[in-house]
Amino acid sequence: MTFLKPRSGYTLPVFACAAAVAALRWLRHPQPLDAVSIDLIEPAETVEIPIEQVAGIGEGMALAITRSDPGDNLDLTRNTPIWALVEWVKEVRSPEFEPEAIAIKGGEGIGRMVDAGDKAAIYAYAQQVLRENLGRLLEPGEKIQVTIILPEGRALAQRTSNAAFGVLEGLSLLGTRGISQPLSASATLEAYQEELQQKASNFDCLVFCVGENGLDLAAKLGINPSQLVKTANWLGPLLVAAGFYNVKSILLFGYHGKLIKLAGGIFHTHHHLADGRLEILTAYCAQVGLPTSVMQTIFALPTAEGGLKYLRELDAKDGTDWVERVYGAIASRIDQRSSEYIRNLGDRDVLVGSIMFDRDRQIVVKSKIAAALLYQLC
Structure with missing residues (x-):
């Protein structure tokens, strides 16, 4: 059987930068x-990014539009429009204020980071790629303001x-590189399985990390990086492969x-395919005997992170241990x-333990099996 290589695409910061560059070039030379x-x-x-539209919209202002193309990924931003409004900044005569050459703002649809004073969720790589590409097009002394709109x-x-990670009312311009690897494309599973097979030949115990946060935190705990396996959302097939x-x-x-999804029997964790996080959390709240009013509150919250925060608030107020009991039951069930x-599915007996952390990368719970495995690993 022949598999087509999954097509990579580009991250949102790249398209935001392309729109901004197109708008600045229009200000310099008004042409399509x-x-x-x-x-x-x-x-x-260096890559070529298509521009859908660009036009001047006022004196010293131009707007350009492009569309996201993440490649062969299950990505909800696929084909979403990205606008960049670029305008010249006039010279400010006040000696107390000297504007930077490139001021970057988040407009409609760019989230705000509540833990960073409501700053626009435009992270380091996005800032870098915007400033370096736009800076090359500016003459000495020229200043612009760039507003990114989704x-x-x-x-x-x-x-x-x-929202679980403190970004509200929009999306983030997030990422550490320009190329969007097709982690969700089915053909990529083969690469994950090859890595797993190689590491399984050297170690009896492996650590499955869904994402980069897990990889980073696991390494900081002292776990051998050679035993870490990034799974993305392919937990189910990689669990079976590990047994094989x-x-x-x-x-x-x-x-x-x-990871809470596994407690509900959901073994492909991409949100496009299945969710149920709050339903699962509420069910385990019922199992350990939380009052109905508390369960109704948790069920109505927008995120599982919100549910965890609410349980912590109850524990702090009443001296209870609901977080330990609820998440202990969830971790045990995941195992x-x-x-x-x-x-x-694989006709193998494999011991599984689970550790879960919150959005601040603080460990919430270790199952009994996980605590024993972590002791051995570290």
């Missing part, structure tokens, strides 16, 4: 543009876990809003269901 060249910085590569950002954000490759034990290490999943 079909595409612009963008230096991705990371990796060191017209569909507010609506799309409601389908993400952004004779792995004896697995430590699941991830954000509670992802059980994961082992059963491997046994039922």
Whole structure:
């Protein structure tokens, strides 16, 4: 059987930068543009990004539009429009204020970071790629203001876990590089399985990390990086593959809003395919005997992170241990269901433990099996 190589695309900061570059070029030379060249910085590569529209909208102001193309990913930003409004900044005569050459603002659809004074959620890589590409087009002394707008950002954000990480009312310009690897494309699963097979040949115990936060935190705890396996959302097939490759034990290490799905029997954790986080959390609240009014409150919250925060507030106020009891029950069930999943589909017995952390990367719970495995690993 022949598999087509999954197509990579570009991250949102790249398209925001392309729109800004197109708008600045219009201010310099008002003429139609079909595409612009963008230096991705990371990796060191220059690419052509299509421009959908560009036009002047007032004296010293231009707006350009492009559309997101993340490649062969299950990405909710696919084909979403990205606008960039660029305007010249007139010289400010006040000696107390000297504006920077490139001021970057978040407009409609760009989230705000509540833990950073409501600053626009435009992170380091996005700032870098914008400043470096735009800076090359400015003459000495010239200054511009760039406003990035995601017209569909507010609506799309409601389908993400952004709020759990303190980003409200829009999407983030997030990422550490320009190329969007097709982590959700089915053909990529083969690469994950090859890495797993290689590591399984060297270690009896492996640590499955759903994302970069888990990889980073696991390494900081002292776990051998050679035993870490990034799974993205492919937990189910990789659990079965681990059994097939004779792995004896697995430590699941991830954000509670992802791993909680396993307690409900959801083994592909991408939100496009299945969610149920609050339903699962509420069910385990019922199992340990939380009052109905508390469960109704948790069920109505927008995120699992909000549910965890609410349980912590109850514990702090009443001296209870609901977080430990609820999440202890969830972690135990994750261990059980994961082992059963491997046994039922792969006919192997594998010991599974789970550790969950919150959005601040603080560990919420370790199952009993996980605590034993972590002791051995560290």
